[in-house]
Amino acid sequence: MSDKIDPVLFEVVWHRLLDITEEMGIKYMRTSGSPILVGAYDASTGITLPDGKLVAMGPYISTQAHVLRLIVDSVIKQRMESPGINPGDMFICNDPYLGATHQPDVATVAPVHHSGALRAWVGSSGHWLDIGGSEPGGFNMTATSVFDEGLRLPPTKIVEGHEIREDIVDLIMAQVREPLAELDLRGQLVANEVGRNRLLEVADEVGPSVLDDVMRRGISHVAGRLRSRLRSLPDGLWREVQYLDHDGHKQNVRKIVCTLTKSGDHLTLDFAGSDAQVEGFANTAFGGLRAAVLSGVCIALGYDLTWNDGAADCVEIKAPRRTIVTAEYPTPVSMSTISAIIVTLNLVLVVLSRMLLASPRHHEQAMASWCATSLGVSMVGVNRDGTFTVAPEASHFAAGAGARSYADGVDTGGIIINTTANIPSIEATEDAYPLLYLFRRQLTDSGGAGRFRGGASGEVAIVPYESQGPLSTSFAGVGSLTPNAVGLAGGLPGASVRYLRFLDAARLDPESEILGLVGTLEQIGGKRTVGPLNSSKIEFGINTVEYHNWQGGGGFGDALDRDPAKVLTDVRTGLVSADEAFRTYGVVLTVGTTIELDGGGTEEHRQELRKQRLQRAVPFTDSHPLVLPESLTAQEPESGVEREQVNYWNIVAIDNAVNTMSCMRCGTVLGSATMDVRHGCVIEEVPAATIGPIRGEDYAEDYSKAGGVPIAIRSFYCPGCGRRLEADLVVPGEVGPSSVIFRGGVNTA
């Protein structure tokens, strides 16, 4: 780190900058009124260098702050000449091809001029209640191009010399059906105004050159810390594959492929191999991909650092053009945040976690995938006072967190992209909208099975209540067929999304009769139908019960290694069913007036299950094994550098001296130290829908009938003892995840 600036002065000014971004975030939240924004805190704020490089971000959703760099870049490129970038201006932009994630996420940035020069930018970005277009809320399920989606704003001057351009505000609001969206806009302007004023105070106090030094050093400090962390990890190659199971128009499984190369203090994430962009709105453009990758890197590696573009300095993102993660104009992208972006973010978390698992020093930081998709659910129609209403249903933000190498994932712990997850209370929702909830619960068997269980997700059932007119439901999302929240090191994925409709299931007329009030899914009567994903205008009749659940977190390690006492507790508290305890965890319980553990029976049953695995399994051949590039294999650690033991978590021991890799449970040698552990395993591939309940079974049959190949879980077992060492989510016959670790050792300094 440069020593240009006194450490005390740096610390004093730096702390102030972090406070400014936080204060901007709080002002933004409090001013804007929309439940998406405030209830889900789908927003962020930031300070950038004059070229847009992110210095510090505020609270809430990190992907929202990571767009600021490209947005500022676009403003500079397109508006420097005309209409000019002057003191007191602000620019608004939500163009997904110019840096924004999708149209409802609008960014507003303000240049900060001091003593005659541009010194910095402040910005805020957040999800607006509505952005116009043919569907309320901005998700158009039928879109085939950006012209079917909401208002697209290229960089536009919305504040000129401290004066709000009310003509531009009116222009925007004239396209937007929800007048309260203006609060979203005003919130951003207030946040930027506050941020700019505070930053100018700092510049006045310490001088603009000290401010500049501090901002740059704040970035380089993060880059420096990240680089030294990377140096302490082994070099290698890791390939990860994830899926979008719906392109917006139909169920259709598409791949996102990422190959991570870690070399010295640098990461490259290459998305070559990802499927081409699709016609529907599930894609993301490059801005969203970049935000997803950087957010993943910050979570997995920058957990104790300020989140800024210091991370970007250590990461190179490569991607071919016009893939599902680099869609180009005019391909629609309006669902990106809840499809391609969040799936990619979890993919990055998983691939980096596998890297962390290669070093005993870093095991603790690894996490299985969190709930890997999100949803956009709303009920649209006539409220009890006769007015038009859009009721967002945001319970799915109480998603399952990924399991850890030492503990279960947090049950209903929140969605990974949001540092401050939040779901509305039932009573607040019932108060505002013509709905009555039958239940909202943690969902049994939703956490991915493993030695450490993935966090449980939840389920919710709703009935129209006191509506003065018809209601319809709009349900956007991916992840019903594919349980995207994959496990690590033999852990299984969490539950997938399920949307059910029960016709003629309830009658809630307080004046005459109340029928169909129930407390569980099993008790709901009527005709059960599977609801279509990515449909709007689904009739939500007064006698219909709508039900959905969302994804649980991925598990960690083989479920047969889970402490039986923990399984017993899970069964007693309803998080795991007795069936799954027996089938997946191998735990034998005696169920009477109380549920008790049969310790001996469990041991026997688990042995039997391991034996059966080996009987079913076949040898593995990888048609596309990863090979370390010359640049990695050529490097030998400096002589005298102490070599650190490199294991795969605590399940595979790697002995470089004799060049072997072996199972830590039974000692069986799996192969040479320089190959993918999977190559030494025997495998079993089963349809994902069969590994447990709510793993896509409600969608698999129709998908097969339509000619799709059902997604599968490819389990890798130790041929000696049958322990599950990996469980990959794959399309049968296709290349799955793999890894090669450079065993030369790492610098322990």
Add this chain to the structure above:
Amino acid sequence: MSFVIGVDIGGTFTDVSVIDRSTQREVIAKSPTTPYDLMEGLLDGVTRAAQQFGLSLSELLGKAERFSHATTQTTNVMFTWQQGAVVGLLATRGFGDEILIMRARGRVAGLGLAERRHLRATDKPPQIVTRDRIVELAERVDRSGRIIEPLRREEVEAGVRRLLADGVTSFAVTLLWSHQCPSHEQLVREVILDLAPEAHVSLSSEISPVTGEYERTATTVVNAFVAPTLERYLKRLNERLIREGLRVPILIFQAGGGVSDIPSIQPVSTIESGPAGGLVAVQKLASAMKQERVIATDVGGTTFKVGLIVDGRWSMASETIINQYTLLSPMIDVVSIGAGGGSIAWEDDGRLRVGPESAGASPGPACYGWGGTRPTVTDADAMLGYLDPARFLEGRIQLRLDQAEAAVKEYIADPLFGGDVVAAAAGIRQVVDSQMGDLIRKATLERGYDPRKFVLAAYGGAGPVHAASYAKAAGVSRLVVPLSATAFSAYGVVIADTVRTVQRSISREAGRDNEVLAGSYDDVSRQAIAALNAQGIDTDSITVIRWADMRYERQLHDVRVHLYGDRTLNGTLVDDLTHAFTERYEVLFGKTARLKDVVPRILRIGVDAAASSGIAVRQETLPPALPQLAQPAHRRNVYWPETGGWINTAIYAGNEVSIGHDFVGPAIVEQLGTSVAIPPGAAAHVDQWRNLIIALDHAGEPNE
């Protein structure tokens, strides 16, 4: 002779403040807190205070006309998870998991941004009720309070029997919309008490009758968790104090800033009541001094707390987060960060960081010589001469400057300052002071105020040592340091008023109807007044302040507005509240945030009914003579960054300082357990309330 006694049990010390009503003399005593039995430390402290009046414990108690008490009992239960009751929860069918889901906020609620970003290390807090102690009851009430599925007694009986068989002793009952229709919850209580007359029952419709089932449940469950422990303690304490001669009922201090007698307290509202004591004291002092705007700052060993007095009043937090549970019980709005005397300084790849890790009381700062080896803020204070190594805490602790210096050298000076330990120590102070200044700035600006227009009160162990520096960082130029600064919270407990807050949710429709609204205010006022009457307080001496929590439609953050005085109720209530809201909203968010043609909604209304303690802040008459310069007890070298060097500085003994004394900085006034730093360029005097008033910018006029 008659006395009023206040006891504040804190984590480390039990502070006692006793005032002789006839002479207005106040004494303070500090006694180590005795966690195994809090009563011991309390009795020891009160005995020590009695001795200062030449009385025995029994003599003092016999002459007490008021005994008020802030206890850390419930806070301890919440932060250690020990001694809490075995709680069972009865909830509406379908919603038993709400307390476990915690609106998904529970994983990070109350955590700082840096902690929230370490996702892997975040967890929900321990469960007060585990899932197997939650019983769901088939019943349903809708938003209007209409019963759409009646609750059957047999169902309740079965559920309660199950919980009793499981060892539950304290029941929390939270049914959906029970605040609109409490009859189902009341039936549940009836059944519980039929089956288990000794059981403790907390009903959400009584504990927190407001919309939002998670917060209402959390508040009720926490109440159920801490209540039996507190009640046992208070029963023992009451019996003991009566035996020792106390003839008045014990009053319990609550986090909302008021006291209440034992039968009418809600245990949940005593959690984290300590910080409120200081705010009450500051508020009383501010109104005596006619200071409308005061920033109250309290620096302890591990945390720095900030509260505001505006227009002579503190404000209440709309929600409070205790150990990641979100509670809706009245609590004074106090914000804090992990920065204090024990905060550890560390090098972070070329950066000088301070905190949030704290050496706490164990191992403590390196200079305590208790085994701490890492440098803390207190070590920097000692090295730079702000603390007297020989006389710290009346000489009870000998500060080891050599150990402080060794720690600062190894961890900070060598890696960052080329071995210069003085620059390193000064750097540590400046970093922590600027963080405190930032919190003050943030706390005031976020609430719509300009810190430069406030005076700043500093108390707590490390407050006065740093106040001049953090005040300057926040742009405040005038300080008030009470001479009883180290037991200031106990003083607040002594003089606190008796307060009863009653609130209720208001439906969308009712919020637009003046008559209904007026009727609701009448109801809650009647309830609040009746609660005070039950404590023997005349209606005549009760002041009722009405308030409302409001927001624009769809916003999820409330703004609380007050109707002070006798603003008319007839037909203009909605207008008055709307007007008050609009004004406050603009202060908070600026004019740009205001929406045309959008009417704010009233969510909750409430009243704070208060009866004055009748204890005036002690005021003395300034001596007629001209102010006299105080005489220093001795001098020592102190490092003042303001002048960039060591100055042989005058040191004054706090107990020799009296009204009318003037000081010119640099100077140090030493007190029990702390020192007041008066930097070069500042001037100070002791006012008629025995505060040290420090004007930082000696040349300029102090801000009003």
